Amino acid sequence: MELEKLRHGTELIKRGFAKMQKGGVIMDVTTPEQARIAEEAGAVAVMALQAVPADIRKAGGVARMADPQIIADIIDTVTIPVMAKARIGHFVEAEILQALGVDMVDESEVLTPADHKYHIEKTDFTVPFVCGARNLGEALRRMNEGAAMIRTKGEAGTGDVSEAVKHMKQIQGEIRALKGMTREEMTRIAREIEAPVELVVETAQMQRLPVVNFAAGGVATPADAALMMRLGADGVFVGSGIFKAEIPEKMAVAIVEAVNNYDNPEVLAKISKGIGAGMKGISVDTIPQDQVLQTRGW
Amino acid sequence: MLIGVIAIQGDVSEHVDALVRALEERGQSADIVTIKHKGIVPDCDALILPGGESTTLGRLLIREGIADEIRQMHLLGKPILGTCAGLILLAKEGDEQVRKTHQHLLGIMDTKVNRNAFGRQRESFETGLELTFLDSPYKAVFIRAPGIVGCGEDVTILAKMDGMVVAAEQGNILALAFHPELTDDLRVHQYFLDKLF
Numbered sequence A: 001m002e003l004e005k006l007r008h009g010t011e012l013i014k015r016g017f018a019k020m021q022k023g024g025v026i027m028d029v030t031t032p033e034q035a036r037i038a039e040e041a042g043a044v045a046v047m048a049l050q051a052v053p054a055d056i057r058k059a060g061g062v063a064r065m066a067d068p069q070i071i072a073d074i075i076d077t078v079t080i081p082v083m084a085k086a087r088i089g090h091f092v093e094a095e096i097l098q099a100l101g102v103d104m105v106d107e108s109e110v111l112t113p114a115d116h117k118y119h120i121e122k123t124d125f126t127v128p129f130v131c132g133a134r135n136l137g138e139a140l141r142r143m144n145e146g147a148a149m150i151r152t153k154g155e156a157g158t159g160d161v162s163e164a165v166k167h168m169k170q171i172q173g174e175i176r177a178l179k180g181m182t183r184e185e186m187t188r189i190a191r192e193i194e195a196p197v198e199l200v201v202e203t204a205q206m207q208r209l210p211v212v213n214f215a216a217g218g219v220a221t222p223a224d225a226a227l228m229m230r231l232g233a234d235g236v237f238v239g240s241g242i243f244k245a246e247i248p249e250k251m252a253v254a255i256v257e258a259v260n261n262y263d264n265p266e267v268l269a270k271i272s273k274g275i276g277a278g279m280k281g282i283s284v285d286t287i288p289q290d291q292v293l294q295t296r297g298w
Numbered sequence B: 001m002l003i004g005v006i007a008i009q010g011d012v013s014e015h016v017d018a019l020v021r022a023l024e025e026r027g028q029s030a031d032i033v034t035i036k037h038k039g040i041v042p043d044c045d046a047l048i049l050p051g052g053e054s055t056t057l058g059r060l061l062i063r064e065g066i067a068d069e070i071r072q073m074h075l076l077g078k079p080i081l082g083t084c085a086g087l088i089l090l091a092k093e094g095d096e097q098v099r100k101t102h103q104h105l106l107g108i109m110d111t112k113v114n115r116n117a118f119g120r121q122r123e124s125f126e127t128g129l130e131l132t133f134l135d136s137p138y139k140a141v142f143i144r145a146p147g148i149v150g151c152g153e154d155v156t157i158l159a160k161m162d163g164m165v166v167a168a169e170q171g172n173i174l175a176l177a178f179h180p181e182l183t184d185d186l187r188v189h190q191y192f193l194d195k196l197f
Helices: A011-020 A032-041 A053-059 A068-077 A091-100 A136-144 A162-178 A183-192 A197-206 A222-230 A248-260 A265-272 B012-026 B054-063 B067-075 B085-090 B096-100 B187-194
Strands: A025-029 A045-048 A082-087 A104-108 A129-133 A149-152 A212-214 A236-238 B002-006 B031-035 B046-049 B080-083 B091-093 B109-114 B125-129 B138-142 B147-151 B156-161 B164-170 B173-176
Touching: A011 A212, A011 B125, A011 B138, A025 A032, A025 A248, A032 A045, A032 A068, A032 A248, A045 A068, A068 A082, A068 A091, A082 A091, A091 A104, A129 A136, A136 A149, A136 A162, A136 A197, A149 A162, A162 A197, A162 A222, A183 A197, A222 A236, A222 A248, A222 A265, A236 A248, A248 A265, A248 B054, B002 B012, B012 B031, B012 B187, B046 B067, B046 B085, B046 B187, B054 B067, B054 B085, B067 B080, B080 B085, B085 B091, B085 B109, B085 B173, B109 B164, B109 B173, B125 B156, B173 B187
Parallel strands: A025 A045, A025 A236, A045 A082, A082 A104, A104 A129, A129 A149, A149 A212, B002 B031, B002 B046, B046 B080, B080 B173, B091 B109
Antiparallel strands: B109 B147, B125 B138, B147 B164, B156 B164, B164 B173
């Protein structure tokens, strides 16, 4: 192979990888065994991390990138893509994940941020990134830094889908509001939401985010997953929702099938039966303000 | 004319957009339908299996009852295009990985495939690729791409890379390891539509 003619890590390749995940479910896993269960259930990718958000929430302390040995073991175990989380701004964790061969890095507010001012400059990497967002400005700022995929932040580890719903509706609403605007008006909006005007214009023309947008944070049942798809998500991340459920194997399969049948209530009814209880969860409004994860990241 | 795009998972809308533009370019019309459930494939005159995760796609094609319909369609000689994951699903035989994960294959093309033949995502690449049916290189985007490592006599090789076949056809089936739907160059979709019109 004439290697000098090959171009790696271009925007087309990074965004292209994210597109291949569309219509799929990406599951949080902490061990190779869980990764195998996720693959068997039909996950399009797994997200390797030290502890699922519900446990991170319980444990407190500083949450960091997962143990590289465990990530390497997960990579050896499954053939679907393996993603892993790095702390916001922690470009060295991201470099280590890239060196390990992970297929996508999640610069995630679920971990304790390493930098309270700057996100990772993602264009420097060959590996693509996914970042969380609660509104259009946040999404476009992350894209401007090089994110190839956006996900709603939701409120991870709660099993309460309401924040993911809020963020998805917020982003979709802001995109609809751009329709028919003049460039002059979009320049004004760009200033208000602190995003580059070219990305605002591109979003207005496409009438969707220019990169793939998944739902995340609080998805705990097949109905939750279908709801997020109905609201316009390109796919779904499930964190604590699977391995904190009564029967993870059944919940995983049901959520995959729900994403594929999100517009068919008859099928969803069938899928949702006999799968055991979902994760217990906690309502978002009972969480003390200093323990809210979604506000990390600006 | 009705062209189906399997829409269980993967980059479906990109193929639909490419088809719309390719049809416009040739001044011909056809209806395009996205397919998630059984019962629609038999009405189609041509079919596209898009890129995505082949493990997921294979499993759901069986679960939804679409796999057998695609095999029937092939027996009728209708054009089928498979890109990336689609190339894997069309194959008769897979590698060790395919066996390990009990991957479901449609087995309608006499090929043996190696999944992720070029490595993981960090090894994904774009390059100018020589295709036998085009007179200038095509910007081919390979994402965790597979390669064909063995072909039967009826299979025509259209492009090779690093000793592996990355584009091939067998009758009306066209299999590509790269993603023509991710670029603006419509020549590959046009080549496929030539089989239909």
